[in-house]
Amino acid sequence: MNKFIVEVEQAYVVFDSHQALIDINVQIPQNSFVAIVGPNGAGKSTFIKSLLGLVNLTSGTIKIDGRSPQEVSPGDIGYIPQVKTMDRTFPALAIELVITGLDYRWPWKRSHPNIDRAYEALQRVGAEHLANRQISKLSGGELQRVCLARTIAREPKLVMLDEPATGIDAIGETDMYNMLESYQTSSCATILMITHDWHAATHHADYVLLLNRKQISFGPPAEALSEDNLRLAFGHIGHSHRLKFLVK
Amino acid sequence: MQRALIAGVLVGFLASYYGVFVVQRGLSFLGSGLAHAAFGGVALGLLLNSEPLWIAVPFTTIIAIAIFWVKKRTNLGSDTAIGIFFSISMALGIIFLFLKTDYSSDAFTYLFGSIIAVTRTDIWSTVVITLITIIFIPLWKRWAYVSFDRELAETDHLPVDRDDYLLAILIAITIVVAIKVVGIVLIAAFLVIPAATARLVSSTFRQMTILSVIIGIFSALIGLIASYYLDVPSGATIILFQAILFFLGMLLKSLRFIIG
Ligand SMILES: Nc1ncnc2c1ncn2[C@@H]1O[C@H](COP(=O)(O)OP(=O)(O)O)[C@@H](O)[C@H]1O
Numbered sequence A: 001m002n003k004f005i006v007e008v009e010q011a012y013v014v015f016d017s018h019q020a021l022i023d024i025n026v027q028i029p030q031n032s033f034v035a036i037v038g039p040n041g042a043g044k045s046t047f048i049k050s051l052l053g054l055v056n057l058t059s060g061t062i063k064i065d066g067r068s069p070q071e072v073s074p075g076d077i078g079y080i081p082q083v084k085t086m087d088r089t090f091p092a093l094a095i096e097l098v099i100t101g102l103d104y105r106w107p108w109k110r111s112h113p114n115i116d117r118a119y120e121a122l123q124r125v126g127a128e129h130l131a132n133r134q135i136s137k138l139s140g141g142e143l144q145r146v147c148l149a150r151t152i153a154r155e156p157k158l159v160m161l162d163e164p165a166t167g168i169d170a171i172g173e174t175d176m177y178n179m180l181e182s183y184q185t186s187s188c189a190t191i192l193m194i195t196h197d198w199h200a201a202t203h204h205a206d207y208v209l210l211l212n213r214k215q216i217s218f219g220p221p222a223e224a225l226s227e228d229n230l231r232l233a234f235g236h237i238g239h240s241h242r243l244k245f246l247v248k
Numbered sequence B: 001m002q003r004a005l006i007a008g009v010l011v012g013f014l015a016s017y018y019g020v021f022v023v024q025r026g027l028s029f030l031g032s033g034l035a036h037a038a039f040g041g042v043a044l045g046l047l048l049n050s051e052p053l054w055i056a057v058p059f060t061t062i063i064a065i066a067i068f069w070v071k072k073r074t075n076l077g078s079d080t081a082i083g084i085f086f087s088i089s090m091a092l093g094i095i096f097l098f099l100k101t102d103y104s105s106d107a108f109t110y111l112f113g114s115i116i117a118v119t120r121t122d123i124w125s126t127v128v129i130t131l132i133t134i135i136f137i138p139l140w141k142r143w144a145y146v147s148f149d150r151e152l153a154e155t156d157h158l159p160v161d162r163d164d165y166l167l168a169i170l171i172a173i174t175i176v177v178a179i180k181v182v183g184i185v186l187i188a189a190f191l192v193i194p195a196a197t198a199r200l201v202s203s204t205f206r207q208m209t210i211l212s213v214i215i216g217i218f219s220a221l222i223g224l225i226a227s228y229y230l231d232v233p234s235g236a237t238i239i240l241f242q243a244i245l246f247f248l249g250m251l252l253k254s255l256r257f258i259i260g
């Protein structure tokens, strides 16, 4: 077993001429809870997508559990995209969405070999009553829960969430952190979560990665989110936004 | 008439089956784009005095691949990519037809569809593509997953690009074989309306698929029979019948909404 579940070395991502990530170097220990914090456009989603193999690095290396993102088994990785980017018009029941987490395919029938495991996963997040509801009729928080069930159903070693707190209320948010933490403890998994909210990061995370295209800091929350670092991350982008505005 | 009914039922099945992916991925414009690409292929076939089908199938398939390729390699949206190839092939088609002096009657057959013009070759090619579609039915699970969320499917290591190209090619061929029955002008509707109607009243993607196929086959049959007895063009009759079903579906949905 590797001590570090995620190892990133000198990672750069360039889109056309835009440098989205510049020289990222992090080693994330197993069974830790990591918050990724930074302003809009800081490259947070790009960072997660490069760990998922959805975005290729322009240079540098990423190892997940010692392997490249393309080689790692999908069963070891759980990804919860931003709920607002999901297609709610797709005619689907919550339980079908959960089954995709086990099957890696859309289920044709509900009487599926994985159906029991899917119900069990919904139970673990307190959402079995949502199983036969259409996803178009779920609230943001409910859909988030169903996605969480979809993810933990496969018992991944690494769970990545993109702004999971967006679009759900405060109670839903607290519930979600509790469920994530209980999954982390029961399965020794590592959680990587993007958030705007550095208070939440301080509360729940063991480590914080503060990003603004460059890596501002990585470490325990109190260090990583020092006032200087926050100013560096959030002050700078305000400045460049103003500049962009003037140019336009 | 018998030949027309066979062609109608098979084409009704194909269009309404692939239509669910077209509608759910927001690719309605793809149907019209590829139909116009097919026009370029048909016109070239007419110009060369060969069976238009043999030219239109590869022509339209290449355009379909090109559309997906451009979309993937650039940051243009699919509507832009479709628009570009749509106009190129339409322009080519117009020039081909212009070069062929005795075009009028044939071209109309393709533009508006003519069930009497359905040949043995048309039937056989429709049968072949139907068989291929049935063989590929297990792919429904992957196409459906990608239609729901491309990123999730990609993180689960599905071959999403390869699946997309295959889907595009099969849709392109479906469009070409549907031309005689519905006509180039109305093919996009034929792809979209059954699936859109099914979506109105379905709570799962499986239900939507089954219902769409039933609507596709049923409306092709009724439309063909009606057009035969009323002596009006078959494609237009089928589409109007489908449109009636669509509005009935809307009505049903809003009634359900009002009642409870
Ligand atoms: N596929 C892409 N092509 C081009 N530019 C992209 C792409 N994805 C992201 N970007 C750009 O990279 C920057 C970082 O984006 P993102 O990672 O989504 O930021 P964040 O999630 O921190 O808000 C943004 O300026 C965005 O416009």
Ligand SMILES: [Mg+2]
Pocket: A044, A045, A046, A162
């Ligand atoms: Mg983001």
